[in-house]
Amino acid sequence: MMQTIIASDTPSTAVPVQIDIRHVGKVFGGKGGDSAVIALDDVNLTIRKGEFISLLGPSGCGKSTLLGIVAGFQGVSSGKIEQNGRPILRPEPSRTVVFQDYALFGWMTVQQNVEFGLKAKGMAKRERAAIARELIALVRLSGFEDKYPHQISGGMKQRAAIARALAPDPDILLMDEPFGALDAQTRVLLQEEIARISSEAGKTVLFVTHGIDEAVFLADRVVVMSPRPGRVRQEVNVPLPRPRTAEMRSDPWFVQTVNELWETLKPEWQKGEEE
Numbered sequence: 001m002m003q004t005i006i007a008s009d010t011p012s013t014a015v016p017v018q019i020d021i022r023h024v025g026k027v028f029g030g031k032g033g034d035s036a037v038i039a040l041d042d043v044n045l046t047i048r049k050g051e052f053i054s055l056l057g058p059s060g061c062g063k064s065t066l067l068g069i070v071a072g073f074q075g076v077s078s079g080k081i082e083q084n085g086r087p088i089l090r091p092e093p094s095r096t097v098v099f100q101d102y103a104l105f106g107w108m109t110v111q112q113n114v115e116f117g118l119k120a121k122g123m124a125k126r127e128r129a130a131i132a133r134e135l136i137a138l139v140r141l142s143g144f145e146d147k148y149p150h151q152i153s154g155g156m157k158q159r160a161a162i163a164r165a166l167a168p169d170p171d172i173l174l175m176d177e178p179f180g181a182l183d184a185q186t187r188v189l190l191q192e193e194i195a196r197i198s199s200e201a202g203k204t205v206l207f208v209t210h211g212i213d214e215a216v217f218l219a220d221r222v223v224v225m226s227p228r229p230g231r232v233r234q235e236v237n238v239p240l241p242r243p244r245t246a247e248m249r250s251d252p253w254f255v256q257t258v259n260e261l262w263e264t265l266k267p268e269w270q271k272g273e274e275e
């Protein structure tokens with residue numbers, strides 16, 4: 001098996017821990033004759049402020065379940081999960097989520113979608129309009145403020161969804177296969193965009209993906225999960241400097257790491273295909 005690589009730019013232990021996942025287990029079903037599914041088993045993960053973590057693994061290894069637990073959508077069956085030392089019990093604006101299917105409100109313009117969370121918080125119109133405009137510029141959608149979701153492309157919808165998720169100024173941005181529905185070229189462009197946006201916004205990010213190259217390209221640390229039961233099998237620190245740029249995809253370390261991860265994960269992917 002591949003060696004876990006410890007990079008020289010591993011976030012210092014002086015950087016505060018933001019999310020602390022300790023011995024987390026999650027079981028679905030098992031009542032009334034159902035067979036239980038152990039979605040997560042003894043998962044441990046520490047996420048430090050400002051880190052970009054990719055959660056990588058084949059279908060069914062519990063990535064979305066873990067992201068949902070960090071979001072506060074669902075509780076743990078065992079173990080504990082904390083944000084800044086306090087248990088995560090419910091969804092909060094300090095942790096926002098970008099899903100694969102955009103989840104924009106179809107009856108609202110881009111501007112209104114981005115303002116939505118700020119309006120819900122009771123922020124005054126001028127202030128929220130100014131914040132939304134800034135974020136729309138950050139995701140390079142200036143000029144499209146008044147468009148409705150059906151009037152813009154999939155990639156633009158996902159940019160708008162990212163701006164909307166950044167609007168409440170969350171501690172952590174949770175992204176569940178956000179580029180999964182996009183064509184290959186748009187996906188590559190958006191990967192470069194999120195690398196830039198997360199650096200510029202200085203956000204902690206937990207990014208769920210099946211894509212090995214996407215996981216390595218974006219992350220400070222790739223957390224590799226294995227299925228049945230879902231566990232963390234390996235962590236790879238990524239020594240590539242920030243901001244990430246397209247040419248880093250041909251860096252020998254990048255190419256070798258993607259290949260090694262593929263060799264490691266291939267049997268599990270093949271097994272998943274056969275099921």
Ligand SMILES: Nc1ncnc2c1ncn2[C@@H]1O[C@H](COP(=O)(O)OP(=O)(O)OP(=O)(O)O)[C@@H](O)[C@H]1O
Nearest residue numbers: 028029037038039058059060061062063064065066
């Ligand atoms: N609400 C639920 N009820 C029952 N089983 C569930 C539920 N949610 C997830 N599971 C099961 O838990 C396991 C982990 O699922 P999860 O969706 O977290 O995996 P994943 O790695 O995100 O997969 P994918 O990449 O396909 O989205 C799977 O076996 C799945 O069928």
